[in-house]
Amino acid sequence: MAAHATGLASEWRREIVARSPAMERLLAHAQLAAASDASVLLQGASGTGKKLLARALHAAGARFGRPLAALHCGALPEPLLESELFGHVKGAFPGAVREHQGLMQSAQGGTLFLDEVSDLPLALQAKLMRSLVERQARAVGATQSAAVDVRVIAATRRNLREEIAAGRFREDLYYRLNVVTLELPPLAARREDIPLLAAHFAAEAAARCKKTITAVAPTAVPLLLTAPWPGNVRQLQHVIARCVELCAGSVLTAALVERVLAPPGNDFAALEEARREFERQYLTRLLRITDGNVNQAAKIAKRNRVDFHSLLARYALDPVAFKPGKELQ
Ligand SMILES: Nc1ncnc2c1ncn2[C@@H]1O[C@H](COP(=O)(O)OP(=O)(O)OP(=O)(O)O)[C@@H](O)[C@H]1O
Numbered sequence: 001m002a003a004h005a006t007g008l009a010s011e012w013r014r015e016i017v018a019r020s021p022a023m024e025r026l027l028a029h030a031q032l033a034a035a036s037d038a039s040v041l042l043q044g045a046s047g048t049g050k051k052l053l054a055r056a057l058h059a060a061g062a063r064f065g066r067p068l069a070a071l072h073c074g075a076l077p078e079p080l081l082e083s084e085l086f087g088h089v090k091g092a093f094p095g096a097v098r099e100h101q102g103l104m105q106s107a108q109g110g111t112l113f114l115d116e117v118s119d120l121p122l123a124l125q126a127k128l129m130r131s132l133v134e135r136q137a138r139a140v141g142a143t144q145s146a147a148v149d150v151r152v153i154a155a156t157r158r159n160l161r162e163e164i165a166a167g168r169f170r171e172d173l174y175y176r177l178n179v180v181t182l183e184l185p186p187l188a189a190r191r192e193d194i195p196l197l198a199a200h201f202a203a204e205a206a207a208r209c210k211k212t213i214t215a216v217a218p219t220a221v222p223l224l225l226t227a228p229w230p231g232n233v234r235q236l237q238h239v240i241a242r243c244v245e246l247c248a249g250s251v252l253t254a255a256l257v258e259r260v261l262a263p264p265g266n267d268f269a270a271l272e273e274a275r276r277e278f279e280r281q282y283l284t285r286l287l288r289i290t291d292g293n294v295n296q297a298a299k300i301a302k303r304n305r306v307d308f309h310s311l312l313a314r315y316a317l318d319p320v321a322f323k324p325g326k327e328l329q
């Protein structure tokens with residue numbers, strides 16, 4: 001029985017904190033995909049929530065209540081990976097002292113989640129493909145195959161089209177896994193979710209540290225909203241957890257967030273970045289107040305014209321765009 005049939009209609013997505021239109025669209029699409037029982041490929045950068053969405057898909061579909069078995073395809077060397085996925089019989093290889101059930105079997109009737117599927121070695125991709133087509137799995141060392149009924153959800157942070165072009169991923173397996181693709185947007189593309197996620201992670205970390213954190217200070221929110229977040233939601237989770245650890249009061253202040261976002265040691269990169277940003281803003285303001293008059297702007301900046309032009313070029317600033325009337329066009 002699907003999770004939504006047992007209670008709240010949104011129960012299946014309970015763990016996913018989101019309010020941005022991008023995520024709402026994605027979750028609506030995910031709910032339809034879950035109901036269809038089709039194979040789903042989850043694409044998205046590291047830390048965007050692929051594992052969380054895989055669990056939610058399982059919870060939203062008809063296989064909820066049946067097992068969800070997960071395999072991290074990059075975590076093991078090939079022989080162990082094969083044995084994890086397909087199982088082995090006793091004596092299949094030195095050290096196989098007893099029979100081992102593979103995840104294909106453990107997921108029987110339920111869902112198999114293949115995390116980082118692009119890490120699956122080519123030989124195993126071939127065996128998996130065969131197994132999915134025939135709906136049979138054969139344990140290592142076994143002479144017979146057994147019927148399997150699993151729904152596959154796969155996740156990858158790599159571009160599988162590029163992996164195919166480079167000869168590292170089988171095209172037929174790609175089509176098999178990719179009946180539906182769900183693309184997790186980077187956190188920077190759904191900044192509306194940041195305040196909600198920050199509050200959620202603050203509560204989570206506070207409970208773990210047995211602290212009473214009541215809020216993220218309103219002045220700290222813009223810092224979180226504008227940070228670049230290359231590590232996506234996981235990075236935000238870590239930043240907030242660190243703030244909670246360091247927090248002496250009950251509110252995460254802007255000073256605290258600032259300190260955690262730019263820890264000492266990153267100062268060099270941050271300074272360089274800040275200097276460029278300052279220079280860009282300075283030049284923009286200069287062009288604005290001189291109406292794009294390069295001679296006048298260069299004079300104020302105490303630079304010769306050639307120097308000044310190369311500075312503008314570095315920041316791709318075009319003085320013509322600052323001439324009066326331009327902004328009205
Ligand atoms: N929308 C969300 N709401 C709440 N927590 C989230 C959300 N997205 C991600 N998280 C949390 O962020 C962390 C990273 O998420 P997850 O492991 O699902 O990402 P991933 O895409 O699988 O990353 P990777 O590619 O590095 O394996 C987890 O702790 C997860 O619980």
Ligand SMILES: [Mg+2]
Pocket residue numbers: 050051115
């Ligand atoms: Mg993951």
